[in-house]
Amino acid sequence: MSELSTLPGDPSVSALQSRPFLVATVVSKRFGAVQALNEVSLAVGPGEIVGLAGENGSGKSTLAKILTGLIRPDSGELSVNGQAVTFANPGDALEMGIAGVTQEVCVVPYLSVAENVLLTRHRRFTSVYTLAQLERDAKPLLDRVGLTCNPRAQFASLRPGEHVLVEIGKSLARDPRLLLMDEVTTRIGGRDAERVFEILLQLRSAGVSIVYITHRLEEILRLCDRTVVLRDGRLVGEMSRAQASAESISRMMVGRDASPYQRPRVAETHENRLELRNVRVPEIVGSVSFNVRPGEAVGLCGLVGSGRTEILETIAGIRKAQGGEILVSGLPVKSGSLTAAKRMGISFVPEDRHKQGLLLESSTRMNFSLGRWRALRLVSRVQETAMARLYSHKFNMRLNEFERKVSTLSGGNQQKVMIGRALSSEPKILLLDEPTRGVDVGARAEVFEVIKELLESGMAIVLASSDMVELRALSHSIIVLYDRHVVGALTAEEASEERLSFMMSGGT
Amino acid sequence: MAEETIHVETAPGKQKNYAMNSLKGAMSTYRGVGAVLILLLIVFGVTQSAFMTVSNFQNIVSSNAILLVIAVGMTFPMLSGGFDLSVAGTDALAGILLSKLLLGGMPIPEAIAITIVGAFVLGALTNGLLIGYFGVNFFIVTLGTLTITQGVALQITGGNDITMYNEKWLLQLANNNVFGFPVLGLVGLSVLVLGILVLRYTGFGRMVYSVGGNPEAARLSGISVARVRLTTYAISAGLAALAGILEVGRLASSGPTTDSSIELTGAAAVLIGGVAFGGGVGTLLGTFLGVAFLGVLQSGLLISGISSYWQGIITGIVLIASVTVDRMRARRASSRKIKLAGEDPVPAIVEVAVPSTGEGS
Numbered sequence: 001m002s003e004l005s006t007l008p009g010d011p012s013v014s015a016l017q018s019r020p021f022l023v024a025t026v027v028s029k030r031f032g033a034v035q036a037l038n039e040v041s042l043a044v045g046p047g048e049i050v051g052l053a054g055e056n057g058s059g060k061s062t063l064a065k066i067l068t069g070l071i072r073p074d075s076g077e078l079s080v081n082g083q084a085v086t087f088a089n090p091g092d093a094l095e096m097g098i099a100g101v102t103q104e105v106c107v108v109p110y111l112s113v114a115e116n117v118l119l120t121r122h123r124r125f126t127s128v129y130t131l132a133q134l135e136r137d138a139k140p141l142l143d144r145v146g147l148t149c150n151p152r153a154q155f156a157s158l159r160p161g162e163h164v165l166v167e168i169g170k171s172l173a174r175d176p177r178l179l180l181m182d183e184v185t186t187r188i189g190g191r192d193a194e195r196v197f198e199i200l201l202q203l204r205s206a207g208v209s210i211v212y213i214t215h216r217l218e219e220i221l222r223l224c225d226r227t228v229v230l231r232d233g234r235l236v237g238e239m240s241r242a243q244a245s246a247e248s249i250s251r252m253m254v255g256r257d258a259s260p261y262q263r264p265r266v267a268e269t270h271e272n273r274l275e276l277r278n279v280r281v282p283e284i285v286g287s288v289s290f291n292v293r294p295g296e297a298v299g300l301c302g303l304v305g306s307g308r309t310e311i312l313e314t315i316a317g318i319r320k321a322q323g324g325e326i327l328v329s330g331l332p333v334k335s336g337s338l339t340a341a342k343r344m345g346i347s348f349v350p351e352d353r354h355k356q357g358l359l360l361e362s363s364t365r366m367n368f369s370l371g372r373w374r375a376l377r378l379v380s381r382v383q384e385t386a387m388a389r390l391y392s393h394k395f396n397m398r399l400n401e402f403e404r405k406v407s408t409l410s411g412g413n414q415q416k417v418m419i420g421r422a423l424s425s426e427p428k429i430l431l432l433d434e435p436t437r438g439v440d441v442g443a444r445a446e447v448f449e450v451i452k453e454l455l456e457s458g459m460a461i462v463l464a465s466s467d468m469v470e471l472r473a474l475s476h477s478i479i480v481l482y483d484r485h486v487v488g489a490l491t492a493e494e495a496s497e498e499r500l501s502f503m504m505s506g507g508t
Numbered sequence: 509m510a511e512e513t514i515h516v517e518t519a520p521g522k523q524k525n526y527a528m529n530s531l532k533g534a535m536s537t538y539r540g541v542g543a544v545l546i547l548l549l550i551v552f553g554v555t556q557s558a559f560m561t562v563s564n565f566q567n568i569v570s571s572n573a574i575l576l577v578i579a580v581g582m583t584f585p586m587l588s589g590g591f592d593l594s595v596a597g598t599d600a601l602a603g604i605l606l607s608k609l610l611l612g613g614m615p616i617p618e619a620i621a622i623t624i625v626g627a628f629v630l631g632a633l634t635n636g637l638l639i640g641y642f643g644v645n646f647f648i649v650t651l652g653t654l655t656i657t658q659g660v661a662l663q664i665t666g667g668n669d670i671t672m673y674n675e676k677w678l679l680q681l682a683n684n685n686v687f688g689f690p691v692l693g694l695v696g697l698s699v700l701v702l703g704i705l706v707l708r709y710t711g712f713g714r715m716v717y718s719v720g721g722n723p724e725a726a727r728l729s730g731i732s733v734a735r736v737r738l739t740t741y742a743i744s745a746g747l748a749a750l751a752g753i754l755e756v757g758r759l760a761s762s763g764p765t766t767d768s769s770i771e772l773t774g775a776a777a778v779l780i781g782g783v784a785f786g787g788g789v790g791t792l793l794g795t796f797l798g799v800a801f802l803g804v805l806q807s808g809l810l811i812s813g814i815s816s817y818w819q820g821i822i823t824g825i826v827l828i829a830s831v832t833v834d835r836m837r838a839r840r841a842s843s844r845k846i847k848l849a850g851e852d853p854v855p856a857i858v859e860v861a862v863p864s865t866g867e868g869s
Contacts, residue, residue: 318728338728338730339730342730348728350728355722355724355725356722356724356725356728357722357725357728358722358725359717359718359721359722359725359726359788360721360722361721361784361788361789362717362718362721362788362789366714366717366718369714370714370718370725370726370729370731371726371729371730371731373710373711373712373714373715373731374711375710375711375712375715375736376710376711376712377710377711378709378710378711379709379710379711379713379714380709421729
């Protein structure tokens with residue numbers, strides 16, 4: 001690809017001064033139809049902070065899980081201190097001196113701080129210890145992360161920032177030689193983040209290797225001695241501290257040059273289908289205002305936790321706005337009522353298919369008709385099947401066999417079932433939250449087609465996503481969110497992927 | 509909407525397939541409990557001449573009709589992802605209430621109506637309200653209401669049974685046959701059929717399944733999860749009261765220990781019948797087969813002269829085995845699914861439809 005030659009990164013620069021502690025060689029991992037990691041090699045030297053950057057789905061977390069023994073690679077090798085290793089579970093990785101603070105919850109909320117910090121140490125059934133001993137053992141670890149709270153305090157009673165510090169303390173309990181940090185600062189505020197950075201720099205000077213995964217470019221620039229960029233499961237480049245800049249990293253993460261794309265033109269009308277007037281969304285700083293015309297798609301661009309889902313849920317009536325007005329075709333909608341929003345023609349497709357969307361153990365037909373039932377009315381299977389067939393046909397979803405359990409469908413088809421269901425109430429406004437998350441490329445293209453057709457037929461769409469290709473391909477204007485703030489509104493023409501990536505990662 | 513009808517009409521072959529598929533689905537769903545039931549029938553039928561007789565089957569039907577009513581009631585909260593332990597207490601208390609009302613001179617229809625409606629309302633206001641609206645754990649709430657209702661029953665009666673020999677109408681109703689079929693069995697089967705109709709053909713039935721299958725998805729689809737849950741506990745209490753009434757007719761008495769621990773037998777029947785403990789999966793037909801299995805087993809053991817203590821042992825083994833086999837089958841199916849997904853060919857339209865892949869540079 002041509003853009004590689006324009007990269008400032010030169011792999012030879014990153015040659016390690018000393019023998020690497022951990023080496024991963026041509027590691028690959030496949031989940032179903034998705035090649036999550038494709039022949040990635042990585043070496044981390046002692047006392048080095050290596051940044052791991054990439055968009056959602058680029059393979060960062062998969063690599064992190066392989067390095068900490070949570071999953072096993074399909075192929076490729078790991079070696080620690082020059083010795084080949086295989087990790088059957090996280091315990092094996094801990095034995096080799098590799099610990100991680102991941103996005104998964106690895107603490108027991110109802111145990112005390114001291115017990116949590118020492119969770120990986122007392123691992124034998126027959127370990128016996130007293131409370132005093134426990135506190136004595138926990139003290140140096142708590143000191144190292146600068147936690148001054150009572151070691152007997154219940155973990156759950158602490159602030160989120162302190163939670164992260166406890167987790168770091170826990171990961172230090174086994175004296176790791178390599179520490180892996182996966183998006184730790186997204187959960188905490190600025191002052192606690194500063195504390196985390198200090199700890200990491202101290203660890204580095206003590207010779208500990210650190211792999212630091214983040215979406216936030218400014219953190220990479222500040223902390224990392226070297227940055228490795230992943231894209232679509234491949235390693236696409238590395239750069240030294242001197243070479244790295246927010247622009248160069250985000251260009252490498254995105255890896256494409258912008259090309260104009262024909263999105264359906266919005267009808268010449270001044271009528272607003274959906275209008276948000278200074279809506280105060282719970283948990284979002286400031287107020288949100290935008291308009292959506294028939295046939296227009298507005299994108300909400302932001303990472304997980306940036307507030308995009310909260311905005312959608314407020315429009316859908318799942319959350320109650322704390323002020324402002326939501327209007328549909330000029331008429332105000334009662335806030336905080338799902339049924340009121342539905343009656344006004346607002347339909348919502350939630351982000352998490354498995355947790356929020358589908359009855360996994362039920363048939364496709366049942367899932368299509370979920371939410372259209374009245375308690376005291378009769379239902380008809382024939383009619384339900386006909387409805388399901390109608391909507392799947394109308395949007396070219398190529399589904400049949402409506403009696404099949406929905407859990408046996410592919411991710412793409414499950415997504416289509418959710419969109420089909422949302423459409424079956426004949427909405428005027430469709431809210432989509434990450435409509436192509438976890439679906440393969442083919443299904444993704446089909447979902448794109450469905451959305452484009454909807455726009456052509458005059459649907460008003462609000463699309464929340466962290467996927468810039470999707471946002472740019474489908475939306476006419478894009479609102480960018482970062483850390484629960486609206487940080488900008490761009491027209492499709494202004495919204496280059498570099499610019500979006502830069503803004504949604506907190507660049508200004 | 510014209511389009512809709514066109515689609516139905518253009519697919520008559522599909523219609524036939526659909527019937528075939530649902531038959532196949534039923535066969536595979538019930539093959540576990542069905543096979544065990546048939547096995548029992550064959551073994552007892554061949555070895556015991558007294559087993560395959562009309563009078564024995566009349567006996568099986570009438571002595572299990574009450575369990576069937578209880579189990580049908582319990583199926584509702586279980587399908588919605590809950591559980592009702594309190595049915596034994598409601599059952600006993602309903603019998604006592606009915607006896608007191610009748611002894612007080614109230615006509616039978618009114619007394620029955622008051623008992624059932626009272627239990628329905630009480631189930632809604634205790635179990636239903638606490639579990640559905642306050643989100644208290646179902647196990648704790650219904651364990652509490654079980655001990656409370658049993659305690660109240662003991663308190664009212666002083667621990668003694670109330671004999672009811674004078675209510676000829678009720679006794680005859682409960683112990684007679686219509687065209688050779690026990691009246692109790694007819695009541696039980698009517699409840700079953702009504703339950704099947706409600707679960708399969710009403711919106712409420714669909715809501716019960718969706719609340720059990722994925723409460724979050726149900727909530728986001730505008731279903732009032734709390735109201736659905738409340739109603740399931742009201743139904744199970746109402747049917748427990750009906751069971752208590754039938755028991756008064758059958759035994760000609762009521763008492764605080766009548767039908768005690770029937771909640772566990774009922775749960776065993778429901779679970780053997782294939783209702784998932786977590787909710788969302790299962791049918792009343794399965795519950796019926798579960799009850800039939802327990803009834804046939806009990807009768808067969810009795811006729812064979814085998815100690816009735818074996819009943820509990822066999823029931824336990826079948827319960828655990830059927831759920832374990834289900835679990836393993838599901839695991840195998842899911843691993844097969846992952847393999848299939850891996851082999852999915854990527855459709856050719858990818859190239860056309862994914863925009864802006866960078867030829868522009």
